[in-house]
Amino acid sequence: MQILERSQKPGAKGEIQFSLPEIQEFRLNNSLKVLFVKKDELPIIRFNLITDAGGKYDTANKKGLANLFSRVLDEGAGNFNAIELSDEFDSLGTNFNINCFNDNLHITLQTLAENLDKSLELFATVLTSPHLDNKSFGREKRKVITALQQLKDSPDEIADIAFDHIVFGKNNPYAYPVVGYPNGLENISTEDIGSFYKERLGPADSTLIVVGNTTREILEEKLNNYFSDWKSTSSNPQLSFPNFSYGSKIYFVHKEGLVQSEIRAGHIAEERSKGNFFSKHIMNIILGGQFSSRINLNLREDKGYTYGAHSRFNYLKESAQFLVSTSVGSEYTGNAINEIIRELNKIKKGIKKEELAFAKSSVTLRFPGNFETYGQIASNLVSLVLHSLPQNYFSTYLNSINNLNEEQIIQAAVENINTDKLSILVVGDKNLFLEQLESLNINEIIELDIWGNPVL
Amino acid sequence: MDLLDIEYQKYKLENGLEVILHQNTNLPLVSVNIWYRVGSANEVKGKTGIAHLFEHMMFQGSQNVPKEKHFKYIQEAGGTLNGSTSFDRTNYFEKVPSNYLELALWLESDRMGFLLPALTQEKLTNQIGVVSNERLERYDNQPYGLAWETLISYLYPERHPYSWPTIGHMKDIKSYTLDDVSSFFNKYYSPANATLVVAGNFEKGKVKDQVSKYFSELGSSGNGNITSLNNFPNPKLDKNVFIEKKENVQLERIYLAWPSDKAYGKDDSSLDILSDLLTGSKSSRLTNKLVYEMEIAQDVSAYQFSGKYDGHFMIIATAKPGITLERLKDEIFKEIENISKNGVAEKEIIRSKNVIKSSFIYSMQNSDVLADQLNHYNFYLGEPNSFNFDLQRYEDVTTEYLKNVTEKYINKPFIELQIKPI
Numbered sequence: 001m002q003i004l005e006r007s008q009k010p011g012a013k014g015e016i017q018f019s020l021p022e023i024q025e026f027r028l029n030n031s032l033k034v035l036f037v038k039k040d041e042l043p044i045i046r047f048n049l050i051t052d053a054g055g056k057y058d059t060a061n062k063k064g065l066a067n068l069f070s071r072v073l074d075e076g077a078g079n080f081n082a083i084e085l086s087d088e089f090d091s092l093g094t095n096f097n098i099n100c101f102n103d104n105l106h107i108t109l110q111t112l113a114e115n116l117d118k119s120l121e122l123f124a125t126v127l128t129s130p131h132l133d134n135k136s137f138g139r140e141k142r143k144v145i146t147a148l149q150q151l152k153d154s155p156d157e158i159a160d161i162a163f164d165h166i167v168f169g170k171n172n173p174y175a176y177p178v179v180g181y182p183n184g185l186e187n188i189s190t191e192d193i194g195s196f197y198k199e200r201l202g203p204a205d206s207t208l209i210v211v212g213n214t215t216r217e218i219l220e221e222k223l224n225n226y227f228s229d230w231k232s233t234s235s236n237p238q239l240s241f242p243n244f245s246y247g248s249k250i251y252f253v254h255k256e257g258l259v260q261s262e263i264r265a266g267h268i269a270e271e272r273s274k275g276n277f278f279s280k281h282i283m284n285i286i287l288g289g290q291f292s293s294r295i296n297l298n299l300r301e302d303k304g305y306t307y308g309a310h311s312r313f314n315y316l317k318e319s320a321q322f323l324v325s326t327s328v329g330s331e332y333t334g335n336a337i338n339e340i341i342r343e344l345n346k347i348k349k350g351i352k353k354e355e356l357a358f359a360k361s362s363v364t365l366r367f368p369g370n371f372e373t374y375g376q377i378a379s380n381l382v383s384l385v386l387h388s389l390p391q392n393y394f395s396t397y398l399n400s401i402n403n404l405n406e407e408q409i410i411q412a413a414v415e416n417i418n419t420d421k422l423s424i425l426v427v428g429d430k431n432l433f434l435e436q437l438e439s440l441n442i443n444e445i446i447e448l449d450i451w452g453n454p455v456l
Numbered sequence: 457m458d459l460l461d462i463e464y465q466k467y468k469l470e471n472g473l474e475v476i477l478h479q480n481t482n483l484p485l486v487s488v489n490i491w492y493r494v495g496s497a498n499e500v501k502g503k504t505g506i507a508h509l510f511e512h513m514m515f516q517g518s519q520n521v522p523k524e525k526h527f528k529y530i531q532e533a534g535g536t537l538n539g540s541t542s543f544d545r546t547n548y549f550e551k552v553p554s555n556y557l558e559l560a561l562w563l564e565s566d567r568m569g570f571l572l573p574a575l576t577q578e579k580l581t582n583q584i585g586v587v588s589n590e591r592l593e594r595y596d597n598q599p600y601g602l603a604w605e606t607l608i609s610y611l612y613p614e615r616h617p618y619s620w621p622t623i624g625h626m627k628d629i630k631s632y633t634l635d636d637v638s639s640f641f642n643k644y645y646s647p648a649n650a651t652l653v654v655a656g657n658f659e660k661g662k663v664k665d666q667v668s669k670y671f672s673e674l675g676s677s678g679n680g681n682i683t684s685l686n687n688f689p690n691p692k693l694d695k696n697v698f699i700e701k702k703e704n705v706q707l708e709r710i711y712l713a714w715p716s717d718k719a720y721g722k723d724d725s726s727l728d729i730l731s732d733l734l735t736g737s738k739s740s741r742l743t744n745k746l747v748y749e750m751e752i753a754q755d756v757s758a759y760q761f762s763g764k765y766d767g768h769f770m771i772i773a774t775a776k777p778g779i780t781l782e783r784l785k786d787e788i789f790k791e792i793e794n795i796s797k798n799g800v801a802e803k804e805i806i807r808s809k810n811v812i813k814s815s816f817i818y819s820m821q822n823s824d825v826l827a828d829q830l831n832h833y834n835f836y837l838g839e840p841n842s843f844n845f846d847l848q849r850y851e852d853v854t855t856e857y858l859k860n861v862t863e864k865y866i867n868k869p870f871i872e873l874q875i876k877p878i
Contacts, residue, residue, distance in 0.1 A: 003673050006520045006566060009529060010558035016484035041482050042459065042820055083748065086738035090807045093814025112814050139751060146754045146776060149706050153599035257704045260589070260597045292528040301524055304585020307593050327593045358532050365534025365553055368484055373821040 018368040020394050021377060024216050028224050030231060032203035035381050036210045036219060039374060043113035045212030046374040047123070050385050053200035054103040055178035056239060056318075062188050064180015068137075068144060069196045070100035075136035078125035082136055085122070094119045096126075100178055103317040103386065105201070110374070113213045117222065124226040132197060137190045148182050151450070156327065158253055158450045159262040159427045165452025166251055166423050167268055167321050169244025174316055181451065202233035209381040211374045241318040243268060248422045249444045250437055251452075254430040261333040261428035265340050266323030267421050272315040272387040278400045279412035280313055285359040286409070287311050287347050288324060292358070295324060295343050303339065305332040313416075317386060322416060330428055334436030337424055344422075347413045356406055364398050460816060460843035464830065467664075471676045472648025475667055476830055476840050478655040480823065486656035488560040489549040489827035490568075491835055493651075494644035496624070497543045497617030497685060497765065505624010508541040509587050509632060510640050514548065515539070516579040519570035523579060526563055533559055536824075543618050544764045545835060551824045554657035558666055565670035568647060572638055580634060588630065591623050599705045600875055607713050610697055610871050611768055613689040618766060646676045651834055655827035684764075691715040691766055693869035700874045707754060709774045710781040711873040712788065716769040716865045719762040719836050725849035726861040727760035727769055732808040733800060733858075734758040734771070734791070739807075741791050742771070752779045752787065764836065769865060781874050792866050799859040812850050816843060 021037045028034060055066045074096065075082035089096045095110040096119075107126075111119035151157050161177045168175035210219060281289075288295035288311025299309040309326035324344070328336040371377050384393060424442070426433060437445055447455040464478040496507045517523040530537045535552035550560040595601040605621040612619035623629075652671070654663060692715060717723040734742045735758040746753035756773040773784045819825055833842035 004669065006562070006570075010562050012533070012553075012555040013558060014555050016553050016555050018484050042817060044818065044821070083739040083744060087807060090737050090739070090811050093810040095818075110818060112817060139748065142751065142776075143747075143754065146707070149777065150599075150754070150774075153705050155597065258597055260592045290531055292524065292531050297524060300586055301582065304582045305589065307586060307590040327589075327597070329589055329592060358528065362531045362534055365532075365556075366536075367534070368553060369534060369536070369551065372483055372485060372823065375821070 016368065021371060023381065026216070026220055028203065028220070028227055030203045030228060032223075032227060032230070033207045034210060034220070034223065035207065035385070036216055037377050037381070038213075038215065039211050039377065040213050042374075043213050044374050045111055045113055045116055045210065045214055046378050047107075047109040048209040048378045048382055049107040050207050050209070050382060051105040051107070051201055052103070052205035053105040053196070054101050055176065056102050056173040057200065057237060058173070058176065058180070061184060062192060063176050063184035064144065064178070065188050065192055065196060066105065066200075067100040067178045067180060068141060068185065068188060069193050070098045070105050071140040071144065072132055072137050072193055073098055073130050073197075074126050075140065076131035076133060078129045080125075081131070085126070088122055089119075092118055094122075096123070102174055102178060106382075116214065120222055120226045124230065127201070127227070128229045130197065132190065132193050134190050137193055141185055141188065144179060145182055145185055148179060148185075151179075155255060155258055155260070155262045155427045158255070159264050159325070159425060162251070162253055162427070162448055162450060162452035163264040163266070163323065163423070163425050164321075166425065166448070167244075167266065167323075168319065169242070169246075171242050172244060172319065173239055173241065174319055177451075199233050199235035203227070203230050204232040207385045209378050209385070211377045211381070239318075243319075246421065246423070248420055248424075248442055249446060250424045250426070250440065250442050251446050251448050252426040252428070252430060252434070252437065253448050253450055255427065256429055256431070258428045259330060260327050261330050261336075261426050261433050262327050263333070263336060263340070264323055264325050264425040265337065265422055266321055267418055267423060269313055269320040269322040269416060271318060271320050275416065276408065276412065279404055279408040280416055282356070282359045282363065282401065282404055283347065283409045283412040283416075284311055284313060285363060286351055286355045287343065287413070290362065294347070295340065298339055298343060299326060299328070299336060303332070303335070305329060305336050309340075315387065330432035333426060333428065333433035334440055337440060341419060341422070344417050344419050348410065348417065351406060351409055353406070356404070356409060360401055360404065364401050367398060458844070459820065460847065462826075462830070462841045462843060464840050466834075466840060469647065469668065469672050471672065471674055472646070473671050473674070474651040474834070476651060476653045476834060477658070477663055478653070478826070478830060478840075479658060479660060480655065481657045483823075484554045484657055485551060485823055486554040486557045486560075486654065486658050487549065487551045487824040487827040488557070488564060489547065489653040489655070489824065489831055490564055491651050491831040492546045492645060493649050493835065494546055495542050495544045496620065496622040497763070498644065499617075499620070499624075501614070501620065502628065503636070504620045504628045505587070505622070506628075506632060506636060506640055507546060508622055508624060509583065509629060510637060511539045511541045511546050511548075512583045512587055513575070513579065513637055514567050514571065516583065517574050518567040519573040520566050521563060521574070523574075526567070529559060529563060535560070541622055542763075543622060547828065547831065549824055549828060551656075557654070557658055557663075558670070561666060561670040564652070565674060568645060568650065568671070569674035571641055571645070575634060575637060577634055580632065580637060584630060584632060587623075588626065591626060591629065595621075595623060600703070600709055603709075603711055603873060603875060606699065606701065607711055607770075607871060607873055610699060611713050611715065612691050612766070615688045616691060616766070617685055617688060618763060647671065647674050648676045651831055653827045653830050653840075655830060656823045691768070693871070696869050697871045698874075699872065700876065702878045703875050705875060705877055707774050707777065708781050708877070709772065709875045710784055711871075711875075712771045712785070713871040713873075714769045714865050714868060716760060716767045717762060718767045719764060720849075721762070721767070723861050723864070724760065724762050724767065726853045726858055727865065729805060729808045729850060729853050730858060730862060731758040731760050731769070732811065733804045736808065736811070741795070742773075742788060745791065746773060746784065746787060750787070752776055753784055785872070792862060796859060796862040796867050799855050802855055805853060805855060805858065809850055809853075813847060816847055
């Protein structure tokens with residue numbers, strides 16, 4: 001029997017107390033910039049090293065170099081071979097990972113406080129005296145080449161790679177997959193790996209983020225001690241990131257036997273520092289940034305075409321893309337694309353007051369929760385570094401969101417979503433969707449290979 | 457201070473709902489986590505996937521919560537949420553700013569007590585579409601995506617509750633009616649068949665009243681307590697079983713599976729350590745040999761899967777182009793023989809133990825992970841504060857025991873699944 005009056009949703013009970021973690025900044029003797037947040041609940045210390053050594057520096061005939069470098073970097077250093085080095089980290093229970101992205105190389109290390117010295121010593125050894133030897137190089141290169149062959153099995157990865165290629169255009173470094181191409185990898189030698197290390201991996205082009213159970217004084221002393229042999233590089237290559245303009249087109253990659261269509265729809269966008277980031281962010285929350293956003297509610301909760309559909313601005317350092325992504329049953333390909341375009345047009349015409357209130361509320365009330373774990377705090381600091389955000393970014397964040405009005409949101413949609421310049425990509429079995437694409441009223445339909453190049 | 461000794465309070469409401477409270481006031485966040493003691497193991501052949509489809513229906517609103525609003529209300533409050541279904545259980549969880557605790561309790565209690573009045577054919581039809589697409593996206597359209605369901609169908613006897621996949625067969629998913637959904641709810645979604653964990657920042661003097669306010673009045677429908685499943689044959693192989701499949705993949709892959717021990721059975725932790733020292737790191741036996749030294753495998757992984765009723769041990773390896781699966785298999789078995797004859801080094805076990813020990817500490821960062829773990833221990837062991845007990849299971853593993861476990865389980869008949877390109 002129902003006694004409690006349940007029809008009213010309970011609201012907030014009182015106010016919560018939340019204070020932002022304090023960020024301390026200092027430089028080591030070797031000029032490495034350090035951002036430190038002290039966090040004491042658990043005996044954990046987390047390091048994220050961001051280095052300006054991403055895939056964007058790959059030259060035309062050696063795509064995949066930066067990524068391959070990132071894979072060889074911890075295959076032996078100092079007195080340890082690849083296996084021994086991994087054993088050393090494991091015996092401490094320390095997690096150590098290296099990942100390569102378009103803009104940067106990211107090295108993360110998570111250690112128990114009691115093993116801080118030993119972990120830092122190993123970390124510094126990897127930075128200052130990696131072996132980068134022939135044997136490891138050959139093995140890792142063969143692994144990546146095999147992985148590229150396996151990539152043909154994954155429609156979502158094909159879609160991401162081909163979409164970057166058509167959206168950024170072939171003169172833009174971001175048009176190329178960080179993993180590289182099979183033929184480009186063949187051109188890379190051990191010497192290239194060595195030169196990349198000498199030219200790109202230096203403290204002056206890096207930022208170290210530290211979150212954990214220690215003090216600034218102890219940290220500064222230990223880092224100066226262990227990292228003192230890590231010296232800066234001299235090279236400073238200049239890259240250009242030309243914008244690429246085109247009309248609305250449909251592209252597809254054919255893979256026989258797929259039972260779903262992977263869909264991407266979008267275009268190039270302005271980098272994070274341009275325009276009003278906050279109004280774009282809130283506009284996207286309303287449009288497709290969350291489960292309760294328009295696109296997901298339409299394609300999933302209303303139509304049942306998909307398990308999920310989302311939109312986002314994907315910000316890189318020098319450019320960005322806006323895209324909608326989803327995977328739908330093949331029979332819904334055409335309808336899903338129509339619904340996506342309809343939603344992109346619709347948001348330029350207006351939003352409801354409640355939608356804005358919902359988006360603001362969800363983003364601002366979520367804010368304290370973004371600082372829960374050591375990893376979350378570190379990745380917040382990473383975005384400060386990646387996009388050169390101002391020091392007061394987090395302390396002014398809530399105001400920046402709360403001050404937005406409906407006009408600004410609509411303006412963000414009008415200025416940043418361009419349905420006349422939409423690239424639409426479908427990866428799937430063309431026998432199941434090609435007729436649906438032809439009926440979409442978009443002039444050009446172009447078949448691509450899995451790397452995003454037109455099939456002639 | 458012992459970080460892994462978690463303070464908690466556990467009690468039962470009159471309707472049978474079990475409640476576990478764990479306070480942590482470091483941050484202004486609170487996690488609500490409910491485990492219902494029902495999973496796909498409670499289904500029957502021909503009616504597979506309903507536990508998971510039902511999980512979806514739990515997000516479609518209840519008597520006082522309109523469709524689409526469950527997600528919306530939590531997200532509006534800055535919270536995160538989801539649910540998941542496994543063989544043994546279904547869980548639902550929210551993490552919200554601590555002043556929104558009652559919102560989460562209201563939502564969870566409304567669907568625990570009053571889901572059926574809001575159930576419609578339209579919602580069911582829609583979610584059958586969503587779940588069908590989930591199956592396509594996560595299994596049918598994935599390379600090697602059907603390997604798991606093939607393996608368990610051979611590994612577990614026909615009437616065994618782990619012999620079908622949790623996502624369910626497509627034909628079954630499409631067949632569900634409103635009656636199926638209502639009976640499932642009435643049978644399994646009673647307060648007496650659930651445990652609620654509230655973990656994080658709450659007021660000690662108030663939280664029991666808050667829980668009671670929303671959950672006490674819920675009646676226990678159906679039978680209340682669900683008894684354990686029984687009357688099914690345990691997996692046992694008399695001889696090796698060989699399966700070959702041709703699929704749309706680039707590289708050949710081999711799966712080897714042995715019936716093993718259940719969750720928290722006496723050999724479960726040794727089998728975890730065995731998997732770690734076979735493939736858990738670069739220096740682990742199979743990774744080192746197959747991927748590093750010989751370069752005949754692109755990847756190799758091993759793990760112990762263990763559920764409430766049974767478990768199995770798996771080794772999976774993908775062949776480099778031009779390498780036969782027979783070659784991989786030979787090398788894998790040479791290593792297994794080596795371990796069961798000569799045992800392992802103390803150093804290998806210590807490495808695994810250290811990795812496991814630090815991962816326990818790392819997992820404490822997240823209040824929703826912690827809340828789910830309290831429910832996990834409570835479900836499998838009857839004691840939420842089992843972190844130290846769990847860790848001790850690994851500490852107790854010796855080189856001698858590991859050798860025996862290898863002999864006992866892995867030197868026995870197995871299922872072999874080979875997947876090759878068309």
